[in-house]
Structures are given as structure tokens and as C-alpha cells.
Amino acid sequence: MIRFENILPKPLEGLHHGENSVWERSFELDFNNKTLLNASSGKGKTTFIHLIYGLRTDYSGQILFNNENIQQWDINRWTEMRKNVYSVIFQDLQLFPNLSTEENLRIKWDLGSDLKFDEVIEMLSKLGLGDKLNQSCGTLSQGQQQRVAIVRAMIPKFQYLLMDEPFSHLDEENTAIALELILNRCEHLNAGCFMTTLGETYNNKFNQMLYL
Amino acid sequence: MLFHKLDRLQLLIVTIGAVVGFLFLLAVVHYFGAIKNLASGADSIGANLVVAQKKVSKYAAFDSNNAVFTSEDLELLNDHPAIQKVAPVVNNQFYVSLAMREEGLPYFSTDIFIQAVDDDMLDLKLENWRWDEHSELIPLVMPRDFMLMLNQFAASYNIPQVSEDIAKTLNFTIELRGLGRKQSYKARIVGFSNQMNSVLVPMSFMTFGNLNFAEDKTTAPTLLILQLDQKKYGDFEQLMDDLNLEIKENELLVVKIQGMLYVVLSVLFIIALIIVVLCGMMLAQFSMLLVSESAYEVQTLLHIGYHPKQIASHFYHFFLRRFALVLLLVLALFAALKYAIDNVLMNFGLLVEFWPSWLGLLIIVLLAWGLVLWNYKRILSYIAKS
Known part of the structure; x- marks a missing residue:
């Protein structure tokens, strides 16, 4: 469980935030929940995910993970969290463009997974990329790369999945397949998830809604 | 992935610098030992x-x-x-x-x-x-x-x-x-x-x-x-x-020659050490450039759960292999150099030990490993801070 106490990123200081906004409020993210963070562009959705994931520390207030202040964590603790607790789909995907699809997936799989690599390839095939295994990621379309990033995030045995607009380049059909894949994986691992979106509600498959 | 922006020319310069420095060092230490033994062995009275x-x-x-x-x-x-x-x-x-x-x-x-x-x-x-x-x-x-x-x-x-x-x-x-x-x-x-x-x-x-x-x-x-x-x-x-x-005048001659050669070899030893230190500095600069040019890959690996040590170890093994190659090259060149020098010495009636000095080998192996380890620590610290 993560508890937020009056969090406000430094760049957003002095700006007006709505009553429902998560900024400067105290609330919790339960790892059993599927949470959707809904906001228009520029409100700080990516920033919010980066705060949870430890990529940004320029904020006031406190973020507590099981009552530990995450600002006190060192690189060893963050590595452990990123390896064993969180999995993430970045908005900018963060793939290795010079490596093939398979190599991109193997890099994550090498860190440890409950899945066999064949099962990972099966997921990729479900998303229509079974024939792109040996293709360099940099040469795939944005939508294809987004699907590779989704599959990569499914590999570890995570407790909480963070997703920053993971379907922004996918059509409806692929979005539905990817969402089903994600929710099945979360259910299988008994894990929670957190997704930012620009207004989509995804047929109310999420049980907690937050706003910025 | 981490080495796709490798500047091969710079790497070649570092490698040549290391080969020259370690070759000098091995040769100097070896001939230090050879000079020390110049007057001993054949006589029951000890050296010097x-x-x-x-x-x-x-x-x-x-x-x-x-x-x-x-x-x-x-x-x-x-x-x-x-x-x-x-x-x-x-x-x-x-x-x-x-x-x-x-x-x-x-x-x-x-x-x-x-x-x-x-x-x-x-x-x-x-x-x-x-x-x-x-x-x-x-x-x-x-x-x-x-x-x-x-x-x-x-x-x-x-x-x-x-x-x-x-x-x-x-x-x-x-x-x-x-x-x-x-x-x-x-x-x-x-x-x-x-x-x-x-x-x-x-x-x-x-x-x-x-x-x-x-x-x-x-x-x-x-x-x-x-x-x-x-x-x-x-x-x-x-x-x-x-x-x-x-x-006895011939005893004096040996002592004089030994003294003179010690001075020459001491100067060469210092030059060899300076070359090795310069090579170490070039290695450090080259490594930092290599890491900073792979900044995106390093950051992404950190973001997906890799520990800085895991990333830095790729650089460590890369340079370790490179320096192992350097040492092999140094040994081969030393063998050729020694063959030429020993032939000249034999013409003067001086017989020099066939095997290279173990102390010299130990010094260059430890120095090479020390350089690679020091470089690894710097890379690790740089990655951990990023």
C-alpha cells in the first residue's frame, strides 16, 4: 500500500488544482485495487507515475510505502522495488531501438520471471507481433512498439503495475486484447494496477478512480 | 547495446598506450633482476x-x-x-x-x-x-x-x-x-x-x-x-x-656497471610508470565518454530494474578482456624483445635468465587488474548517481 500525504510536485506549485485533484491531498493506493487516474494533458499524470516509481524527487509532502518514506530509499532499495514489486509501461516506452523485439524482452526476462520465454512470445503473438521477434525495435511502428512495451511489463512477477497511457497508439481491437492480457496477468499474480488515461473508463473494469 | 557508440580509434590509442607502458615495465623489472644476479651464482661468495x-x-x-x-x-x-x-x-x-x-x-x-x-x-x-x-x-x-x-x-x-x-x-x-x-x-x-x-x-x-x-x-x-x-x-x-x-679491479667493474645500469633502469622504470598512469587516465576518460554516450541505454536498464553493479559489470568485463589481450600482446612482444636483447648480451658473454621475471609479471598483472577495477568503481559511481 502506498500512502500520499499532501504531495505537490515543485513545478506545479502556485497553480490551481481542482477539488478532486490528487495534489495536496492525503489518500492511499491499495495494491489490491485497479486504479485509473483520469486527467487531460499537462496535468501531471506522467509526473505522478514517476513519483511513485522514484524517478522524480522534486516534490513537497510525503509518499509512504508500507509506512516507509520513499525519499529515504537508496539505489539498492529502488532496484529491488523495480525488480520485484513494480512493473511499468512508460509513456515514452523506453525500449532499446537497436535491439530486436526478442532481445528487448529477454533483457527484462533475464532479471527473473515466473513465465517461460515461450509464454512471453505467446503474449506477443496474441498482440499480433509474433512475426516481429527478430525485427529491430527501432524499425517497428509506434503502435507495435507500444505492444512490445506492454508485453515486457507483463514479464516480471510484479505486485503492482504502473501504466502511463499504455494504449495511446493502439486501435480499439488491440486495446481490448491488451487490456484483457493485462487484467488476466494481474489476476493471475493477485496484483493491483494503476493506469493513467485521458478520459477513457474502459467499461468500468477499474474499481478506483482518481483525478488531477 | 552499451558499446554501439564505441570509438574504435580511441580504444586503439588506449590499447597501444597500455601495451607500451606494460611492456616497458615488464622489461625494466626483468632486467633489474638480471643485473642483480649479474655477479652471483658463479661464485660461492655472495653478490655485491x-x-x-x-x-x-x-x-x-x-x-x-x-x-x-x-x-x-x-x-x-x-x-x-x-x-x-x-x-x-x-x-x-x-x-x-x-x-x-x-x-x-x-x-x-x-x-x-x-x-x-x-x-x-x-x-x-x-x-x-x-x-x-x-x-x-x-x-x-x-x-x-x-x-x-x-x-x-x-x-x-x-x-x-x-x-x-x-x-x-x-x-x-x-x-x-x-x-x-x-x-x-x-x-x-x-x-x-x-x-x-x-x-x-x-x-x-x-x-x-x-x-x-x-x-x-x-x-x-x-x-x-x-x-x-x-x-x-x-x-x-x-x-x-x-x-x-x-x-680487485674486476670486482669494481661489476659494481660500477651494476650501479650505472641501476640508474638507467630506474629512469626507465619511472617513464614506464608515467606511461601506465597516463594510460589509466586515458582509460578513465574513454570509459566515461562511452558510458555517457550510452546514457539512454544505461538509464533504461536502471528503470526496468537493473542494478548499477549489473550494468557497470558489462564495462568491467569488456575492459578486463581488453587488458587480458593487452597482457598477452605484451608477453609476445617481450619475448621478441628479450630474444633480441639477450642475443646482444650473449655476445658480451652475459647469460640472462630464460623466463621473464615473475615479479615483473606479477606487477603488470596486478597493475592491469587494478586499473580495470579502479575504472569499474568510477563507472559504478557514475551510473549510481545517474
């Missing part, structure tokens, strides 16, 4: 040792005290920075004769003069150089001139000449006489010396002889063995003049 006596002028030839080292002389020598150790040579004060009675060889007998020095001045294994009253044999170190005499004797009787190894198997008898007593002992040669003109025996035997057969039991030394510090040889020459000392 000279035998010194007082110059005898024609006016003072009949004054026996003029050739004696006084306690003041010994104190002066002991305190001198160019001299590491002073050991008096003890003479026999009784009659000694040496005889050889071997089957098939003519009887050979001569009066001899024996001397003894401290054991640690001799380049002999201690088990060969030990005597007490229960010992079966007296070990002897013979002057090489003795072999000449022995072989001339053999030639005049038309018997085959003997080598040093064969001479070591011959059985001799030593007879001590004095104070109305006479006693015989078996003896065998264990080593040879160019520097001593007398037969050397263990100090314990000399003490025993002087105690039991000599009338005059107290005499000041007329001969000293000095262990020199080659680096301060200039100071020693001045002392020789002050104390009116003389030593």
Missing part, C-alpha cells in the same frame, strides 16, 4: 661483495701492523652508508696441509692457507656448509686457481683433467698441526670462488683449529669482506682512498 685489504707500500712492507684493520677502521667501515655489512676474514694460526689420495690418481699433498668468513657472506646452502666435531667431512670452498693447479698437476702425470663437478666428488684429507699435536680430517669441495685466493672453511672449524692448534690466538684481521650498496658506490671510492684500501 668485495674482498678488501690495505695497500702495502714498499716502505711499509716490513711493518706487519700496517696491513691490519684497527677497531677504528672497522667502526668507520661499519658506519659508512655505502657499506651494508662488514665481515672480517679469519686466518688460520696453525699449520694446515691438504692431501688427496684417490685410487688411480697419484698422491698429491701441499701446505695450504685457510680462511673463514661469516656464513651469510657465502652463496651456499647451509646444509653443505656446516661443521662440528662430529662431522664426517669438512666442507671447502676453493679458489678457482686451485682447479688450474690441479689440472696442471694432472697433465704432468698424463691423467685426465677434472671439471669443477668432478672435483667436488674427490676425497681430500686435511691435517692440522701445532702445539705438538697433529690431527687429520676428511674434506670435500662444495664450491669455488674467483674472489678468494685461499681455501675457505666454516667458521666453526676455524675457531676449533685456532683454539686447539694455535699458539697466538688473538690477531686483528688483515682482510675484510664488504657488502656494498651499488647506488652509493661513489662514496665508497672516496672511503677506499681515505683508508688506503684496495680491492
Whole structure:
């Protein structure tokens, strides 16, 4: 469980935030929940995910993970969290463009997974990329790369999945397949998830809604 | 992935720098050792040792005290920075004769003069150089001139000449006489010396002889063995003049050459170290450039759960392999260089050890590994901060 106490990123200081906004409020993210963070562009959705994931520390207030202040964590603790607790789909995907699809997936799989690599390839095939295994990621379309990033995030045995607009380049059909894949994986691992979106509600498959 | 922006030219420059630096270092350390052994091995008297006596002028030839080292002389020598150790040579004060009675060889007998020095001045294994009253044999170190005499004797009787190894198997008898007593002992040669003109025996035997057969039991030394510090040889020459000392000219030559070569090699050693340090700095700069050019890949690996140590270890293994290659190249080049240098040295009659110095190898391996490890720590710290 993560508890937020009056969090406000430094760049957003002095700006007006709505009553429902998560900024400067105290609330919790339960790892059993599927949470959707809904906001228009520029409100700080990516920033919010980066705060949870430890990529940004320029904020006031406190973020507590099981009552530990995450600002006190060192690189060893963050590595452990990123390896064993969180999995993430970045908005900018963060793939290795010079490596093939398979190599991109193997890099994550090498860190440890409950899945066999064949099962990972099966997921990729479900998303229509079974024939792109040996293709360099940099040469795939944005939508294809987004699907590779989704599959990569499914590999570890995570407790909480963070997703920053993971379907922004996918059509409806692929979005539905990817969402089903994600929710099945979360259910299988008994894990929670957190997704930012620009207004989509995804047929109310999420049980907690937050706003910025 | 982490090396796709590798600048091959820069890597080549670092590699060449490392090869030159380590090659210099290995060569210098190897030849340091070779020079140290230049005067040892062939002589039973240890390395860096000279035998010194007082110059005898024609006016003072009949004054026996003029050739004696006084306690003041010994104190002066002991305190001198160019001299590491002073050991008096003890003479026999009784009659000694040496005889050889071997089957098939003519009887050979001569009066001899024996001397003894401290054991640690001799380049002999201690088990060969030990005597007490229960010992079966007296070990002897013979002057090489003795072999000449022995072989001339053999030639005049038309018997085959003997080598040093064969001479070591011959059985001799030593007879001590004095104070109305006479006693015989078996003896065998264990080593040879160019520097001593007398037969050397263990100090314990000399003490025993002087105690039991000599009338005059107290005499000041007329001969000293000095262990020199080659680096301060200039100071020693001045002392020789002050104390009116003389030593064999060929001994001086070896010491002079050694001293000169030490200076040359010391300068080369410093140059080699500077090259290695410069190579280390180039390696550090090259590595940082490599890591910063792979900043996206490094950051992404950190973001997906890789520990900085896991990422830095890729660079560590890359440079470790590169330096292993450098060391192999250094060994190959050193073998070629050594072959050429040793051929020149052999033309001067100098034989140098075949294998490269283990100390030199150890130094370059440890230095190379140290550089790679230091570089790894810097990369790790850089990645952890990013």
C-alpha cells in the first residue's frame, strides 16, 4: 500500500488544482485495487507515475510505502522495488531501438520471471507481433512498439503495475486484447494496477478512480 | 547495446598506450633482476661483495701492523652508508696441509692457507656448509686457481683433467698441526670462488683449529669482506682512498656497471610508470565518454530494474578482456624483445635468465587488474548517481 500525504510536485506549485485533484491531498493506493487516474494533458499524470516509481524527487509532502518514506530509499532499495514489486509501461516506452523485439524482452526476462520465454512470445503473438521477434525495435511502428512495451511489463512477477497511457497508439481491437492480457496477468499474480488515461473508463473494469 | 557508440580509434590509442607502458615495465623489472644476479651464482661468495685489504707500500712492507684493520677502521667501515655489512676474514694460526689420495690418481699433498668468513657472506646452502666435531667431512670452498693447479698437476702425470663437478666428488684429507699435536680430517669441495685466493672453511672449524692448534690466538684481521650498496658506490671510492684500501679491479667493474645500469633502469622504470598512469587516465576518460554516450541505454536498464553493479559489470568485463589481450600482446612482444636483447648480451658473454621475471609479471598483472577495477568503481559511481 502506498500512502500520499499532501504531495505537490515543485513545478506545479502556485497553480490551481481542482477539488478532486490528487495534489495536496492525503489518500492511499491499495495494491489490491485497479486504479485509473483520469486527467487531460499537462496535468501531471506522467509526473505522478514517476513519483511513485522514484524517478522524480522534486516534490513537497510525503509518499509512504508500507509506512516507509520513499525519499529515504537508496539505489539498492529502488532496484529491488523495480525488480520485484513494480512493473511499468512508460509513456515514452523506453525500449532499446537497436535491439530486436526478442532481445528487448529477454533483457527484462533475464532479471527473473515466473513465465517461460515461450509464454512471453505467446503474449506477443496474441498482440499480433509474433512475426516481429527478430525485427529491430527501432524499425517497428509506434503502435507495435507500444505492444512490445506492454508485453515486457507483463514479464516480471510484479505486485503492482504502473501504466502511463499504455494504449495511446493502439486501435480499439488491440486495446481490448491488451487490456484483457493485462487484467488476466494481474489476476493471475493477485496484483493491483494503476493506469493513467485521458478520459477513457474502459467499461468500468477499474474499481478506483482518481483525478488531477 | 552499451558499446554501439564505441570509438574504435580511441580504444586503439588506449590499447597501444597500455601495451607500451606494460611492456616497458615488464622489461625494466626483468632486467633489474638480471643485473642483480649479474655477479652471483658463479661464485660461492655472495653478490655485491668485495674482498678488501690495505695497500702495502714498499716502505711499509716490513711493518706487519700496517696491513691490519684497527677497531677504528672497522667502526668507520661499519658506519659508512655505502657499506651494508662488514665481515672480517679469519686466518688460520696453525699449520694446515691438504692431501688427496684417490685410487688411480697419484698422491698429491701441499701446505695450504685457510680462511673463514661469516656464513651469510657465502652463496651456499647451509646444509653443505656446516661443521662440528662430529662431522664426517669438512666442507671447502676453493679458489678457482686451485682447479688450474690441479689440472696442471694432472697433465704432468698424463691423467685426465677434472671439471669443477668432478672435483667436488674427490676425497681430500686435511691435517692440522701445532702445539705438538697433529690431527687429520676428511674434506670435500662444495664450491669455488674467483674472489678468494685461499681455501675457505666454516667458521666453526676455524675457531676449533685456532683454539686447539694455535699458539697466538688473538690477531686483528688483515682482510675484510664488504657488502656494498651499488647506488652509493661513489662514496665508497672516496672511503677506499681515505683508508688506503684496495680491492680487485674486476670486482669494481661489476659494481660500477651494476650501479650505472641501476640508474638507467630506474629512469626507465619511472617513464614506464608515467606511461601506465597516463594510460589509466586515458582509460578513465574513454570509459566515461562511452558510458555517457550510452546514457539512454544505461538509464533504461536502471528503470526496468537493473542494478548499477549489473550494468557497470558489462564495462568491467569488456575492459578486463581488453587488458587480458593487452597482457598477452605484451608477453609476445617481450619475448621478441628479450630474444633480441639477450642475443646482444650473449655476445658480451652475459647469460640472462630464460623466463621473464615473475615479479615483473606479477606487477603488470596486478597493475592491469587494478586499473580495470579502479575504472569499474568510477563507472559504478557514475551510473549510481545517474
